[in-house]
Amino acid sequence: MGTKEGSTKTITEDKTVFNREILSAEGQANHPKRKYHKKVNYSKYGYLFIAPFILVFIIFQLIPLGQTFYYSFFKYYQKQGDWITPEFIGWDNFVWLLSSPQSRFWKYLGNTMIIWIIGFVPQIIVSLVLAIWFTDSRLKMKCSAFYKAVMYMPNLVMASAFGMMFQLFFAQSGPINQILLKMGVIDSNIFFMESTSWVRWIISFINWIMWFGNTTILLMSGIMGIDESVFESARLDGANASRTFWQITMPLLKPIFVYVVITSLIGGLQLFDAPQIFSSNGVNNPNDSITTIMMYLYQLIQTSKNYGRAGALSVIIFVFTGILSILVFKTMVPSYNAIKQESKAYKKRMRYIKDINDKQSALTDGLSTKGAN
Amino acid sequence: MSRIDRRLMLSPAASVAGTPNSNSKNKKDKVKSSKGSLTVYRVIVYIVMTVLTIVCLFPFYVLLVNCSYASNDIMKGFHWWFGNSFGSNWNTLFTDTNIPLTRAFLNSLIISLSAATLTVYFSALTAYGTHVYNFKGKKFISTFIIAIMMIPTQVSSMGLVMMCIKLGLTNQIWVLIIPAIASPVTYFYMKQYLESVLPYEIIEASRVDGASEIRIFHQIVLPILKPALSVQFIFSYVANWNNFFMPSMLLTDRDAKTIPVVLSLLTGSSPATFDKGEIYMLLTVAVFPVLIVYLIFSKGLIKNLTAGSVKG
Numbered sequence: 001m002g003t004k005e006g007s008t009k010t011i012t013e014d015k016t017v018f019n020r021e022i023l024s025a026e027g028q029a030n031h032p033k034r035k036y037h038k039k040v041n042y043s044k045y046g047y048l049f050i051a052p053f054i055l056v057f058i059i060f061q062l063i064p065l066g067q068t069f070y071y072s073f074f075k076y077y078q079k080q081g082d083w084i085t086p087e088f089i090g091w092d093n094f095v096w097l098l099s100s101p102q103s104r105f106w107k108y109l110g111n112t113m114i115i116w117i118i119g120f121v122p123q124i125i126v127s128l129v130l131a132i133w134f135t136d137s138r139l140k141m142k143c144s145a146f147y148k149a150v151m152y153m154p155n156l157v158m159a160s161a162f163g164m165m166f167q168l169f170f171a172q173s174g175p176i177n178q179i180l181l182k183m184g185v186i187d188s189n190i191f192f193m194e195s196t197s198w199v200r201w202i203i204s205f206i207n208w209i210m211w212f213g214n215t216t217i218l219l220m221s222g223i224m225g226i227d228e229s230v231f232e233s234a235r236l237d238g239a240n241a242s243r244t245f246w247q248i249t250m251p252l253l254k255p256i257f258v259y260v261v262i263t264s265l266i267g268g269l270q271l272f273d274a275p276q277i278f279s280s281n282g283v284n285n286p287n288d289s290i291t292t293i294m295m296y297l298y299q300l301i302q303t304s305k306n307y308g309r310a311g312a313l314s315v316i317i318f319v320f321t322g323i324l325s326i327l328v329f330k331t332m333v334p335s336y337n338a339i340k341q342e343s344k345a346y347k348k349r350m351r352y353i354k355d356i357n358d359k360q361s362a363l364t365d366g367l368s369t370k371g372a373n
Numbered sequence: 374m375s376r377i378d379r380r381l382m383l384s385p386a387a388s389v390a391g392t393p394n395s396n397s398k399n400k401k402d403k404v405k406s407s408k409g410s411l412t413v414y415r416v417i418v419y420i421v422m423t424v425l426t427i428v429c430l431f432p433f434y435v436l437l438v439n440c441s442y443a444s445n446d447i448m449k450g451f452h453w454w455f456g457n458s459f460g461s462n463w464n465t466l467f468t469d470t471n472i473p474l475t476r477a478f479l480n481s482l483i484i485s486l487s488a489a490t491l492t493v494y495f496s497a498l499t500a501y502g503t504h505v506y507n508f509k510g511k512k513f514i515s516t517f518i519i520a521i522m523m524i525p526t527q528v529s530s531m532g533l534v535m536m537c538i539k540l541g542l543t544n545q546i547w548v549l550i551i552p553a554i555a556s557p558v559t560y561f562y563m564k565q566y567l568e569s570v571l572p573y574e575i576i577e578a579s580r581v582d583g584a585s586e587i588r589i590f591h592q593i594v595l596p597i598l599k600p601a602l603s604v605q606f607i608f609s610y611v612a613n614w615n616n617f618f619m620p621s622m623l624l625t626d627r628d629a630k631t632i633p634v635v636l637s638l639l640t641g642s643s644p645a646t647f648d649k650g651e652i653y654m655l656l657t658v659a660v661f662p663v664l665i666v667y668l669i670f671s672k673g674l675i676k677n678l679t680a681g682s683v684k685g
Contacts, residue, residue, distance in 0.1 A: 042586070046502050049590070054555075056555040060555065064533040138411060138414075139415055150430060158617075160636050182450070301534060325520075
């Protein structure tokens with residue numbers, strides 16, 4: 001019995017030694033070779049594969065961007081159908097935009113911000129509530145897929161079609177007035193289009209209806225990313241719903257919440273399609289109250305053909321969105337770093353384990369060879 | 374894309390890994406003392422959901438109802454149910470010589486389909502290139518693409534318009550198609566997807582089998598990427614279909630216009646004299662093709678959007 005056991009043991013040991021030898025031989029032979037391969041032979045494919053993207057990007061975005069920046073320092077516009085020769089004027093276009101009484105920059109920026117805020121505040125509230133409901137398992141909501149699909153739907157509809165649709169709906173004899181009259185809510189038609197605040201509310205409503213579904217889904221995925229056990233222990237500790245929300249959900253949701261706010265702000269600055277169609281030809285736009293900053297850019301390029309000032313406006317928008325995107329990255333960086341550090345620690349741990357294994361195997365190798373001798 | 378794309382936050386990893394953990398929350402049901410309040414809660418939730426659903430659907434319902442009435446019927450008062458002028462409105466719209474609708478529809482279709490195809494193909498190619506190969510400047514390029522992702526394309530529009538006018542490229546629809554090759558947002562999504570699903574061994578195995586690099590991409594990587602490709606294709610299609618800013622600057626010829634540009638033309642001319650039925654019909658034609666496609670794919674799309682978690 002004893003000898004039999006011993007013999008099987010040596011056989012298995014021999015096997016492991018054998019395997020390990022093959023493995024290590026392979027590793028030693030292949031590892032540097034593979035690295036060498038990847039660096040020299042395959043790198044040209046890397047360049048080849050990204051070349052179309054980079055080329056198109058340079059031609060259609062980087063060069064135009066450079067031109068936009070370049071001409072923002074020039075006096076360059078169309079005068080009675082003829083282009084004047086560009087004349088370098090330094091920062092004058094910027095100064096004009098930011099401080100001239102003829103410049104509409106501040107007014108239109110104000111319009112954009114007002115429309116964004118009165119659309120975004122209800123949007124984030126509704127989205128947060130919906131996201132909590134959709135992820136609340138106590139409710140076990142039926143047809144939640146249907147609700148989600150319907151609420152996401154307006155996001156895919158042409159913003160310009162929305163602009164036109166609401167222009168028709170809120171017209172003096174449009175469906176909204178007709179319905180309100182029929183229901184007896186009002187006695188005579190409301191002139192929605194002649195009121196500064198009404199048109200702003202309508203544009204904000206378009207923004208709201210288009211984006212609340214999207215925001216809901218973003219926040220939902222944020223809430224689902226939170227570890228379920230955190231909620232569980234909060235419940236066991238006797239926290240009620242509102243306390244769980246303010247002290248657990250919100251702090252953990254903060255990165256994605258900030259992300260939503262800033263990206264929505266960047267999106268809000270680009271607001272163009274709906275108000276442009278809604279107010280085309282200058283109708284339905286009392287006191288220019290829904291002209292946004294992008295519509296101003298459009299006017300400068302298309303209508304007044306003042307490329308110098310349009311360039312300066314582009315640069316200002318670029319800088320502004322640039323700052324906002326840096327903010328996005330700043331908020332996302334902590335979580336990024338956490339993941340990175342975690343993976344670093346993991347690698348370190350694995351290396352440590354590997355070291356120990358190697359040492360052990362070296363030891364057993366030595367022992368087994370000794371035994372064989 | 375008219376507005377910054379927020380979906381890039383969603384890690385596609387989970388869409389492969391599986392569905393969210395809705396079952397694990399059932400434990401809360403054990404609390405039976407609050408059963409009554411739970412019912413109240415539930416009622417409130419359903420009421421709010423229904424109201425929001427109605428709010429979301431109502432505009433489209435009005436659109437459909439009104440495009441089935443003649444112009445003076447629409448002016449007379451609001452109808453809750455469909456009329457019978459659908460066919461005549463359709464005919465008026467498509468035979469109206471002032472609105473180059475068929476042409477615009479075709480242009481929109483060509484631009485959206487080819488731009489979406491180019492976007493997904495080249496984004497995948499670029500993502501694969503930066504994911505698998507090591508080369509000088511790789512890190513710089515991938516960081517750069519992500520850094521410019523948030524900058525709206527409108528800021529370079531002036532330069533692009535200048536360039537197109539100088540080179541005589543206005544009214545050529547390919548000017549709107551080719552730039553689709555470089556789409557940082559789609560690239561970012563594809564990169565994340567690749568990082569989560571593509572094992573390096575499979576590429577090495579194919580190399581051992583003697584496949585060329587481009588063949589590995591076409592026959593191994595693209596099939597693996599299929600779910601990401603289809604989602605991004607739909608989003609890219611919709612974005613191009615709805616795009617208004619650039620087309621309205623570059624497409625000035627009657628026969629080169631896309632649907633949003635045609636819409637802007639209509640509101641531009643005197644709005645009071647319109648055939649209302651025709652306009653509602655035009656809006657229906659502009660909006661519903663996308664909606665129908667969405668309704669067919671919505672289940673997969675929403676799942677794909679929600680399944681992602683921020684952690685990944």
